[in-house]
Amino acid sequence: MFDLQSLLRENIRTIKPYSSARDEYTGAEGIFLDANENPTGSVCEGEFNRYPDPLQRELKVRLGEVKGVVPEKIFLGNGSDEGIDLLFRAFCRPGVDNVITMPPTYGMYQVCADINDVEVRTVSLTPDFQIDVEGVLAAVDQNTKAIFVCSPNNPTGNSLADADIERLLKEFNGIVVVDEAYIDFSNEVSFVRRLEEFPNLLVLQTFSKAWGMAALRLGMAFGSEELIAVFNRIKYPYNVNILTQEKGLEALQNVLKKEMMVQDILFEREMLTDALSKLESCEKIYPSDANFILAKFKVDATALYNQLVEHKIIVRNRNSVTLCEGCLRITIGTAEENKALLEAIKELQAVVG
Numbered sequence: 001m002f003d004l005q006s007l008l009r010e011n012i013r014t015i016k017p018y019s020s021a022r023d024e025y026t027g028a029e030g031i032f033l034d035a036n037e038n039p040t041g042s043v044c045e046g047e048f049n050r051y052p053d054p055l056q057r058e059l060k061v062r063l064g065e066v067k068g069v070v071p072e073k074i075f076l077g078n079g080s081d082e083g084i085d086l087l088f089r090a091f092c093r094p095g096v097d098n099v100i101t102m103p104p105t106y107g108m109y110q111v112c113a114d115i116n117d118v119e120v121r122t123v124s125l126t127p128d129f130q131i132d133v134e135g136v137l138a139a140v141d142q143n144t145k146a147i148f149v150c151s152p153n154n155p156t157g158n159s160l161a162d163a164d165i166e167r168l169l170k171e172f173n174g175i176v177v178v179d180e181a182y183i184d185f186s187n188e189v190s191f192v193r194r195l196e197e198f199p200n201l202l203v204l205q206t207f208s209k210a211w212g213m214a215a216l217r218l219g220m221a222f223g224s225e226e227l228i229a230v231f232n233r234i235k236y237p238y239n240v241n242i243l244t245q246e247k248g249l250e251a252l253q254n255v256l257k258k259e260m261m262v263q264d265i266l267f268e269r270e271m272l273t274d275a276l277s278k279l280e281s282c283e284k285i286y287p288s289d290a291n292f293i294l295a296k297f298k299v300d301a302t303a304l305y306n307q308l309v310e311h312k313i314i315v316r317n318r319n320s321v322t323l324c325e326g327c328l329r330i331t332i333g334t335a336e337e338n339k340a341l342l343e344a345i346k347e348l349q350a351v352v353g
């Protein structure tokens with residue numbers, strides 16, 4: 001049986017959270033002399049003198065309608081990276097507990113683990129970039145608190161098999177994090193749909209990719225009410241600023257625009273995949289469910305990467321990452337940007353080849 005409370009660090013289970021002025025009285029009307037704000041206004045343009053809603057209630061109600069989730073199962077943070085960090089701080093005893101990642105994958109899981117002095121056990125994806133379920137389950141011990149599943153995976157671009165993720169959810173008694181940063185670009189059904197089924201599921205999504213709002217820093221985490229309540233207790237009180245909350249609401253009034261942008265990017269992804277695969281220097285393009293592709297080259301990928309930098313075209317060099325030898329990760333740009341990339345690679349393949 002999954003028991004969230006027994007999984008928590010002792011200090012977190014018993015913590016008395018900081019109670020902000022805006023937590024204690026939540027009415028909208030009144031004379032607010034409780035938070036030491038400036039009553040007259042802001043030095044900059046706009047009205048920013050009042051602290052924002054610490055629980056982003058309005059935004060969560062609207063997001064909940066879009067995602068089909070009640071607000072109590074939603075956490076919003078300063079990017080989805082905040083959710084990753086809170087998970088470590090809530091569950092992992094420094095120097096004692098461990099988590100499992102499946103490289104090649106998103107680098108932030110390891111960085112957050114290192115910051116929190118938590119061991120990372122790595123169980124590589126299979127050569128076709130799928131989960132080695134037996135290997136992952138064999139790596140679990142009594143101090144394993146979380147397994148990080150990134151689907152669609154960064155940097156490989158593919159989605160991981162639902163059946164494998166389900167097995168981890170069923171057979172592992174800790175938290176299974178399903179990072180869906182790129183889900184808007186894929187045809188897979190989100191695990192947000194399955195929160196009722198799995199009390200140990202935490203789904204991460206973000207406004208940084210498909211929504212085109214990376215600079216605003218708005219990340220989402222979806223989980224059981226019990227798990228989300230833990231995050232709310234330990235987060236910084238005002239972790240999402242008012243500009244971000246307002247822009248988030250604005251974005252959610254225009255879901256269609258996001259979908260149209262996604263369609264454009266998917267079209268460009270097909271064009272770029274096609275054109276790159278025809279190049280002499282390109283060995284293969286891995287199938288992608290994301291807004292980037294992983295391209296394997298016959299020529300020295302690091303040399304190609306450096307030459308592209310000379311042309312002021314910056315991609316991600318994954319040449320030294322296990323299972324990604326010879327690979328560059330390329331974000332899908334505009335039609336013009338992708339054309340410039342193709343021209344540059346054509347020109348360079350003679351040089352670095």
Ligand SMILES: *Cc1c(COP(=O)(O)O)cnc(C)c1O
Nearest residue numbers: 079080081106154181206208219
């Ligand atoms: C980009 C990305 C994120 C998103 O990070 P934010 O902090 O929300 O900008 C999360 N997970 C993966 C795998 C990513 O590639």
